[in-house]
Amino acid sequence: xxxxxxxxxxxxxxxxxxxxxxxxxxxxxxxxxxxxxxxxxxxxxxxxxxxxxxxxxxxxxxxxxxxxxxxxxxxxxxxxxxxxxxxxxxxxxxxxxxxxxxxxxxxxxxxxxxxxxxxxxxxxxxxxxxxxxxxxxxxxxxxxxxxxxxxxxxxxxxxxxxxxxxxxxxxxxxxxxxxxxxxxxxxxxxxxxxxxxxxxxxxxxxxxxxxxxxxxxxxxxxxxxxxxxxxxxxxxxxxxxxxxxxxxxxxxxxxxxxxxxxxxxxxxxxxxxxxxxxxxxxxxxxxxxxxxxxxxxxxxxxxxxxxxxxxxxxxxxxxxxxxxxxxxxxxxxxxxxxxxxxxxxxxxxxxxxx
Ligand SMILES: [Zn+2]
Numbered sequence: 001x002x003x004x005x006x007x008x009x010x011x012x013x014x015x016x017x018x019x020x021x022x023x024x025x026x027x028x029x030x031x032x033x034x035x036x037x038x039x040x041x042x043x044x045x046x047x048x049x050x051x052x053x054x055x056x057x058x059x060x061x062x063x064x065x066x067x068x069x070x071x072x073x074x075x076x077x078x079x080x081x082x083x084x085x086x087x088x089x090x091x092x093x094x095x096x097x098x099x100x101x102x103x104x105x106x107x108x109x110x111x112x113x114x115x116x117x118x119x120x121x122x123x124x125x126x127x128x129x130x131x132x133x134x135x136x137x138x139x140x141x142x143x144x145x146x147x148x149x150x151x152x153x154x155x156x157x158x159x160x161x162x163x164x165x166x167x168x169x170x171x172x173x174x175x176x177x178x179x180x181x182x183x184x185x186x187x188x189x190x191x192x193x194x195x196x197x198x199x200x201x202x203x204x205x206x207x208x209x210x211x212x213x214x215x216x217x218x219x220x221x222x223x224x225x226x227x228x229x230x231x232x233x234x235x236x237x238x239x240x241x242x243x244x245x246x247x248x249x250x251x252x253x254x255x256x257x258x259x260x261x262x263x264x265x266x267x268x269x270x271x272x273x274x275x276x277x278x279x280x281x282x283x284x285x286x287x288x289x290x291x292x293x294x295x296x297x298x299x300x301x302x303x304x305x306x307x308x309x310x311x312x313x314x315x316x317x318x319x320x321x322x323x324x325x326x327x328x329x330x331x332x333x334x335x336x337x338x339x340x341x342x343x344x345x346x347x348x349x350x351x352x353x354x
Pocket of ligand 1: 209
């Protein structure tokens with residue numbers, strides 16, 4: 001049987017390639033043991049495309065970084081509050097990552113294409129061209145001006161995480177904490193509401209992964225689009241602040257939205273971050289989501305190149321191992337097709353209206 005392509009809700013490959021200390025100078029076009037995604041490994045693993053995030057890390061001189069800020073507690077972990085980004089710095093950094101994606105498209109000689117519509121995405125999946133959605137993880141680079149979104153839309157942006165796990169002009173993200181409810185702070189600001197309306201007007205997906213619970217409900221009450229969490233898991237199974245409560249899942253179901261299952265071990269399990277995490281742990285999250293939101297509203301959102309993933313997956317070339325685990329758990333061809341990419345295509349068509 002022809003391999004069914006997997007479309008994926010989140011990767012941090014642009015950042016990994018951009019920062020020498022992360023990517024160590026690897027090329028996207030050559031097989032590497034560094035990082036999680038490059039073109040040869042994507043082909044081997046059957047990756048058809050995904051959301052390519054432009055994520056801006058805090059600058060070194062503000063004293064915060066992901067590694068040092070995470071504190072192990074008696075029964076989990078917590079992160080110090082992440083300082084806000086200077087919009088000017090955020091704009092400069094995000095622009096470099098956008099350029100990075102356009103450079104990949106150019107250098108790929110037709111193997112990677114930035115897609116702007118569901119039809120373009122389907123065409124890529126059919127022709128085995130790696131489809132890339134330009135996604136911002138945090139809207140700091142817009143400054144406090146929601147109307148700036150239109151410029152980025154023109155440049156190909158089709159998905160926007162209103163926040164990463166820090167506050168900005170629009171909303172508050174959840175700090176990384178376990179165990180914790182996602183209800184960690186205030187909801188959307190006035191410009192935050194304006195930004196959601198702007199997303200609706202242009203047809204930009206407003207991603208709800210990383211937003212706190214009040215912000216989630218504010219978006220849910222306002223948006224005309226399906227509710228989408230590109231890379232989040234089930235709070236009932238792993239009490240991380242980044243995961244979704246049953247009430248949130250119900251709202252996603254009722255809006256005909258989608259949840260992309262995150263492979264990050266910290267969101268799959270609460271007891272540490274060992275890569276020695278059986279695939280069954282990920283399958284349990286899939287099972288729970290399918291039970292609660294339905295087989296038509298679950299996809300993948302790997303967090304490749306941005307998180308530690310189970311060793312049995314390892315990197316994108318290990319995606320077939322997940323397929324094997326899901327088959328063993330009773331998912332048939334029809335179910336796999338939906339999880340692999342059909343659900344993503346459907347929700348993107350409804351969101352983008354093209
Ligand atoms: Zn993320």
